[in-house]
Amino acid sequence: xxxxxxxxxxxxxxxxxxxxxxxxxxxxxxxxxxxxxxxxxxxxxxxxxxxxxxxxxxxxxxxxxxxxxxxxxxxxxxxxxxxxxxxxxxxxxxxxxxxxxxxxxxxxxxxxxxxxxxxxxxxxxxxxxxxxxxxxxxxxxxxxxxxxxxxxxxxxxxxxxxxxxxxxxxxxxxxxxxxxxxxxxxxxxxxxxxxxxxxxxxxxxxxxxxxxxxxxxxxxxxxxxxxxxxxxxxxxxxxxxxxxxxxxxxxxxxxxxxxxxxxxxxxxxxxxxxxxxxxxxxxxxxxxxxxxxxxxxxxxxxxxxxxxxxxxxxxxxxxxxxxxxxxxxxxxxxxxxxxxxxxxxxxxxxxxxxxxxxxxxxxxxxxxxxxxxxxxxxxxxxxxxxxxxxxxxxxxxxxxxxxxxxxxxxxxxxxxxxxxxxxxxxxxxxxxxxxxxxxxxxxxxxxxxxxxxxxxxxxxxxxxxxxxxxxxxxxxxxxxxxxxxxxxxxxxxxxxxxxxxxxxxxxxxxxxxxxxxxxxxxxxxxxxxxxxxxxxxxxxxxxxxxxxxxxxxxxxxxxxxxxxxxxxxxxxxxxxxxxxxxxxxxxxxxxxxxxxxxxxxxxxxxxxxxxxxxxx
Numbered sequence: 001x002x003x004x005x006x007x008x009x010x011x012x013x014x015x016x017x018x019x020x021x022x023x024x025x026x027x028x029x030x031x032x033x034x035x036x037x038x039x040x041x042x043x044x045x046x047x048x049x050x051x052x053x054x055x056x057x058x059x060x061x062x063x064x065x066x067x068x069x070x071x072x073x074x075x076x077x078x079x080x081x082x083x084x085x086x087x088x089x090x091x092x093x094x095x096x097x098x099x100x101x102x103x104x105x106x107x108x109x110x111x112x113x114x115x116x117x118x119x120x121x122x123x124x125x126x127x128x129x130x131x132x133x134x135x136x137x138x139x140x141x142x143x144x145x146x147x148x149x150x151x152x153x154x155x156x157x158x159x160x161x162x163x164x165x166x167x168x169x170x171x172x173x174x175x176x177x178x179x180x181x182x183x184x185x186x187x188x189x190x191x192x193x194x195x196x197x198x199x200x201x202x203x204x205x206x207x208x209x210x211x212x213x214x215x216x217x218x219x220x221x222x223x224x225x226x227x228x229x230x231x232x233x234x235x236x237x238x239x240x241x242x243x244x245x246x247x248x249x250x251x252x253x254x255x256x257x258x259x260x261x262x263x264x265x266x267x268x269x270x271x272x273x274x275x276x277x278x279x280x281x282x283x284x285x286x287x288x289x290x291x292x293x294x295x296x297x298x299x300x301x302x303x304x305x306x307x308x309x310x311x312x313x314x315x316x317x318x319x320x321x322x323x324x325x326x327x328x329x330x331x332x333x334x335x336x337x338x339x340x341x342x343x344x345x346x347x348x349x350x351x352x353x354x355x356x357x358x359x360x361x362x363x364x365x366x367x368x369x370x371x372x373x374x375x376x377x378x379x380x381x382x383x384x385x386x387x388x389x390x391x392x393x394x395x396x397x398x399x400x401x402x403x404x405x406x407x408x409x410x411x412x413x414x415x416x417x418x419x420x421x422x423x424x425x426x427x428x429x430x431x432x433x434x435x436x437x438x439x440x441x442x443x444x445x446x447x448x449x450x451x452x453x454x455x456x457x458x459x460x461x462x463x464x465x466x467x468x469x470x471x472x473x474x475x476x477x478x479x480x481x482x483x484x485x486x487x488x489x490x491x492x493x494x495x496x497x498x499x500x501x502x503x504x505x506x507x508x509x510x511x512x513x514x515x516x517x518x519x520x521x522x523x524x525x526x527x528x529x530x531x532x533x534x535x536x537x538x539x540x541x542x543x544x545x546x547x548x549x550x551x552x553x554x555x556x557x558x559x560x561x562x563x564x565x566x567x568x569x570x571x572x573x574x575x576x577x578x579x580x581x582x583x584x585x586x587x588x589x590x591x592x593x594x595x596x597x598x599x600x601x602x603x604x605x606x607x608x609x610x611x612x613x614x615x616x
Contacts, residue, residue, distance in 0.1 A: 006158030417591030456509020552608025
């Protein structure tokens, strides 16, 4: 939002939310009706028929730019502005498709009000040439002065400051403007289209091609990584006046009063508003190498649709906690197509980059799903992917790699011990975060609690929690005799069988059933130690998040949710890797080993991490 929002700031269909595309439905239905009554009788109105497919293709085109740009900026090579993006920017830019919707409506209006528009040829050379000349001349020049006017205090505070709130630009930043500003842009960019329509030289190619050109150039200029080679401008010097680069426009977002041109820097040169550091920034951006992380968090996909919740996919989905449910609706064909491609061709990929002071962190994702980890015949292939990631992290000089979710499964690789035995000279330390997970569970128990009920699949983490509870004088009850015997013999803790189910605190892991949850009294606090959250079966109980902590403000570039966790909440394994790195603990924490629980909790609090609240 602009600092002082002016008239027509909000989009008229804003109240519709995600249903806003329904406003195109009547026009699209009319197109189909027109096709039905004209086919075989009259010449088809191709412009009318192509508007809706073109709207959808523009959305796909923009999404490809978003994903590609986010992947490149996460790698760090050729990055221009090395600053953080936060959730506030993601929320502000979530309506990037509004301008596509507006363009579609305008094309429908043109088609129904200008008779010549309904019988356009596919191509007319003279119309394409006129479009190019009109853009290079009047459009570029008028835009330059319009842009300068928008930087006047009155208009800037009411409109254009909304766009400049994004210091670090992404491709979609290019179209994040108030509604009134977009109306002016559509009038300006509609000039070549309207002129060619009225002089009879317009064609489908000139109209759709011109809009596509605007999309390409807008996305390119805001992508925050440089890819125009230096030799291109030294070999063809006039190009520097005819085409801008991402670094050229990035300076406008950091300096504000320079580099006003649309796509052609020529007008900044002749009016003396070219930033003097443009060439230097272009060269320095090209020289930036790919970043090597200090700590790597190795996670995996959970469900087929979880790939769309990654930072490199759909920003609006990635910024919200993921719901653990199967693919549904219109997304399922894409979900299962991506699942098939991941199985056949997928390799571990970079999903996110963060910073904690001088510490560089990356999240790598294995393209395998939760259900695949339960299949024995998939185990060897998954372990190979984990091993390759560990060796790559070691080769790149990473101090720690953390195994997230089922990558630390005891059945799969003995909680990472397999890789230490296979590669005893590893410099990178493997951490599973068990000690921090134990500490988080212990500190989630309300003060004064004397007895808890323990239920869930028995594991290294389960035994460590039970042992820690026993040392703190908290009695452990369980539901089953076999569970009692196993816990008592392994941890030397006093475990009893629960008969009355009066415990108001339940420590739960995998395998907690609905019937078991229904035995708990009203107001019970469920504290999970599992990797995945238990399914909520009670509305009169409280459920904690899976072991996790709230990240401090100093942890930057965190603008996507980690699976089902809320914003700025990180899993215990991910936090543990950061702590092992900043504290310089040169030890593995995997296999049967557990790090000092009190020590890692104190380190977490010292570095600004905070306990999470009850989730639901």
